[in-house]
Amino acid sequence: MKYNIFFLLCFIVQFSIAQPDSLYIKKKNIVVEPTPKWENKNKGGIDLNEVAFVNWSSGGSNSISAILSVKSTLDYTYRDFVWSSSINSRYGINQQESQPLKKTDDLFELNSSLGYRRSKNSKWYYSARLNFKTQFANGYSYPDTSNPISKFMAPGYMFFGGGMEYGKDIKRLSLYVSPLTFKSTFVLDENLANAGAFGVSPAIYDDEGNVLVPGEKVREELGILVTNYYELDVAKNVSLKSTANFYTDYLNSFGNIDVDWEVLVDFKVNNFIKASLGSQLKYDNDVKTVVVIDEDADEYAQGGAKVQWRQLLGVGFVVDF
Template sequence: MRYNIFFLFAFIAQFSIAQPDSLYIQKKRIVETPTPKWVNTNKGTLDLNEVAFVNWSSGGSNSISAIVSGKSSLEYSYEDFVWTSALNASYGINQQESEVLKKTNDLLEISSSVGYKRSGSSKWYYSGRLTFSTQFANGYSYPDTSNPISKFMAPGYLFFGGGMEYGKDIKKLSIYLSPLTFKSTYVLDDDLANAGSFGVDPAEYDDDGNIVVPGEKVRQELGILITNYYEVDVAKNVLLKSTANFYTDYLNSFGNIDVNWELLIDFKVNNFINASFGSLLKYDNDVKTLVVIDEDAEEYGESGAKVQWKQLLGIGFVVDF
């Protein structure tokens, strides 16, 4: 009997000593959870292009052009929540022999988006987006540099809305649908606002040419926004990025779609040098074109909106920091 009691106490003592270790292991496995993560990326690029002639029998003009661009992004992720903000800026100039300095590229853009999905296996996000864009300097219809056709905050565009976003790998492929997106167009220059540029209501004049009602400086719209982003490595060191935006307004000419499609192909030479090809296709029904009615009297009239296209090709220096 005494031996039975002794073995019983020995068994209980052994169990009590071993049990905390197994409990500790279990507890350690349970408390492992994802931690909030911040990722910051910065990229600066300088693209140069130069042509020079000396006693060139076929003729030609010396020219030099440059585009400076920078992009900074900050991403926060925690479990099924993602928040991304980005600043994108670029400015380009071109100087040809015996001609005025011309602007070739001008962009200032700030964007922010949030997304939340209900489970880790879901590919659908509840999403909200805000985007603001304008330009740095005056724009002209060259060679005329006396009358600006655009300025800083003339125009400026603000988009704000919410919807759903699909993305199996959201950094590579996403489709965003917002049934309610507010669009504001800002024309904060008196002359351009009075002229009714970029879709705002123009000024009203009396018979003597005096302004009775100043031109509208802000135009508000509410509509549908569809955005698609696609990124793929088409070959070794060749990256293709495509961003397409489609917007139509509920209140004014519903079904008339504004298009903004940007295509960029990066050819990576090494960590510091790359070549790039860019294409930007735009159509905005609110942006009308001017046609010459009487050239001698410098009289112009307004024509309908047209498809706008810009193409860029360059070799540049890249710095990631």
């Protein structure tokens, strides 16, 4: 009897010593399932530039300019699936002494991208993208402020397509190639549509100037889209972002490439103050120069397509919310 009790005690001690190891082994084999992850970022900022003169011998005009920007992003990741959406808006004005208020920047842009890769080690994603872009207010060829050359949804652009996207770190470097991308150009203003602005078919008039066939308000294209995004930390608190888009239409002038390339350099002073230096280069053969024929009759004509370029330099405030 006493031997049985001895062996029972030995067994209990052995079991109690071995139990943590066996539990440890089981824990090592537990596979943690990934969970969906949402990430939301919101950023607002204002860039200011002001010049003032008092008895300045070299002359000059007092001026002040400001650009207000708001950007919101929402990212979703789960296993090998990624979804990224963003809304980007900017509006800039400039006021010079004894001159009317001028618009310097105007943008409303919506982006949404879906991606799926076959394995964790793959750097290629099957992707689908949507991009929509327009402006808030009328645009003018200053100093003429009586004849707008652009308006809200005149133009408006929408790209939608699917393809492949390469990205080792897809948030900082990506190359997207879509062999099938639909492009829609909206010119919902009657006068600009009749003039054939931004590539739509112009109106057909009779000999007396009456409209027989109204101008096209929506132009649709099907082509190839190539997009490259690159983000680089140049130095401490200095970052560079480059976005380049190249598009050519299968049906109309294949090989004639539309270009939209934007480069932005951010200089971060602290969490609330920054400086920005930006450049944007655009070319679209369908976007012709609008020439005013008769200001009183609101008559327009088309000129040739030209390279468009804008440069931005500002110092301002930024806040995350």
